[in-house]
Structure formats: structure tokens, C-alpha cells
Amino acid sequence: QSVLTQPPSVSGAPGQRVTISCTGSSSNIGAGYDVHWYQQLPGTAPKLLIYGNSNRPSGVPDRFSGSKSGTSASLAISGLQAEDEADYYCQSYDSSLSGYVFGTGTKVTVL
Amino acid sequence: QVQLQESGPGLVKPSQTLSLTCTVSGGSISSGSYYWSWIRQPAGKGLEWIGRIYTSGSTNYNPSLKSRVTISVDTSKNQFSLKLSSVTAADTAVYYCARQWLSFDPWGQGTLVTVSS
Numbered sequence: 001q002s003v004l005t006q007p008p009s010v011s012g013a014p015g016q017r018v019t020i021s022c023t024g025s026s027s028n029i030g031a032g033y034d035v036h037w038y039q040q041l042p043g044t045a046p047k048l049l050i051y052g053n054s055n056r057p058s059g060v061p062d063r064f065s066g067s068k069s070g071t072s073a074s075l076a077i078s079g080l081q082a083e084d085e086a087d088y089y090c091q092s093y094d095s096s097l098s099g100y101v102f103g104t105g106t107k108v109t110v111l
Numbered sequence: 112q113v114q115l116q117e118s119g120p121g122l123v124k125p126s127q128t129l130s131l132t133c134t135v136s137g138g139s140i141s142s143g144s145y146y147w148s149w150i151r152q153p154a155g156k157g158l159e160w161i162g163r164i165y166t167s168g169s170t171n172y173n174p175s176l177k178s179r180v181t182i183s184v185d186t187s188k189n190q191f192s193l194k195l196s197s198v199t200a201a202d203t204a205v206y207y208c209a210r211q212w213l214s215f216d217p218w219g220q221g222t223l224v225t226v227s228s
Contacts, residue, residue: 034213036214036215038215045207045218045219045221046158046215047216048214048216048217051213051214052213052214057216089157089158091158091214097174098171098174099160099172099173099174100148100160101160102157102158103157104157105157
């Protein structure tokens with residue numbers, strides 16, 4: 001059972017903005033550990049989307065943005081496109097578990 | 112550009128040991144301050160970090176798997192490996208290797224390992 005909770009699914013029409021929450025606790029996000037986000041297209045390996053809470057690797061469109069506050073983090077996708085249909089995972093470190101943890105995952109559907 | 116590729120048997124019998132290797136290309140496994148990790152994903156489920164190794168040989172494991180996991184590195188071959196002992200059907204998953212600094216990037220394409228008699 002993951003210690004980082006995400007909504008199972010979010011959806012939006014093309015061009016809309018959607019957000020995905022990642023809720024943790026005082027032993028992970030709330031303890032100050034960085035949050036990273038990954039995009040997993042169907043049948044492929046996860047790909048780094050956001051690192052260090054809000055930084056985009058080279059090549060990731062600026063439609064994707066990340067933020068962190070308290071014991072939670074969020075990923076926003078603006079100008080939603082059909083190619084954004086994928087599973088999205090947050091990831092951090094948990095001091096109680098002494099290991100790296102992933103969120104439960106969110107499936108984004110473009111209507 | 113660094114690339115990672117997993118290899119190993121796709122079918123393992125219950126109670127046996129799962130063994131996988133990750134080959135790093137496009138750069139030396141010893142360069143930079145990187146850790147090298149294993150992550151798995153059962154079909155239709157989420158991601159689980161298994162453990163990691165530094166090129167010095169220092170390791171960290173997921174406490175829930177620690178008693179069954181061994182990760183090793185062979186810098187001469189630019190490879191690192193995973194051994195998971197006493198496997199059961201619950202260990203059936205796609206296994207990924209990944210480079211880790213602040214985050215996991217890049218990832219290998221993944222390899223499916225099925226535990227079945």
C-alpha cells in the first residue's frame with residue numbers, strides 16, 4: 001500500500017487544464033523531501049516529467065508544471081492534448097519506511 | 112545519452128531465485144554521482160522501488176524486500192544486477208532498471224518476469 005495518495009483518474013477536454021494531487025505525510029513530502037513526477041504512456045516505461053518539485057527536464061513541454069506545499073504536491077497539465085493520455089506517478093522519499101516511494105498513480109483521459 | 116537495458120529469464124519457478132542484469136550504454140556506470148536502481152510494476156498496478164547500488168558497492172534496499180534482495184555491480188562490464196530469492200507469484204511484474212540522482216532518469220524499457228511452475 002503506497003504512502004502517497006493520488007486520485008485514480010482525472011479527465012478533461014482538449015485545451016483544458018487538469019491537476020493531479022499527491023498527498024503524503026510528515027515522513028515524506030511534509031518532511032521536506034523532493035517530489036518527482038513521471039509519465040507512463042501505455043505499454044512503455046515511465047519517463048521523468050518533473051524533478052525537484054517544479055523543474056522540467058530538457059524536452060518536457062512547459063504545459064507541465066509541478067508544485068509542492070505542506071504534505072502535498074500537484075502536477076498541472078495545461079492545454080491538454082490527446083498525447084497526454086497516460087498514467088502519472090508522483091515519487092518521494094519516506095523516512096519512516098527508509099526508502100523511495102511512489103504514488104498510487106493517476107490515469108489521465110482526454111475526452 | 113545514457114541508455115539502460117534489462118535482460119534475464121522471463122520465467123522463474125516458485126521458490127527459485129530471479130536474476131536480472133541491467134546494461135548501461137552511452138556512458139560509464141562509474142561516472143558522476145549516480146545510484147543505479149531496480150523498480151518493479153505488477154500488471155495493472157503501481158510502481159515499487161526495490162533497491163539501489165552505488166558504484167562503490169554501497170546498497171540500499173526496500174525494507175519490505177530486504178531479506179530476499181541482492182543488488183551488485185560490475186563496473187568492468189558497465190552492468191548492475193538484481194537477485195530476488197524465494198520468489199512467489201506475487202513477484203510477477205515488469206522489472207525496470209533506472210539511474211538515480213535526484214530522481215529516476217533514465218529508465219530501461221523493462222522486462223516481464225513471470226513466476227510460475
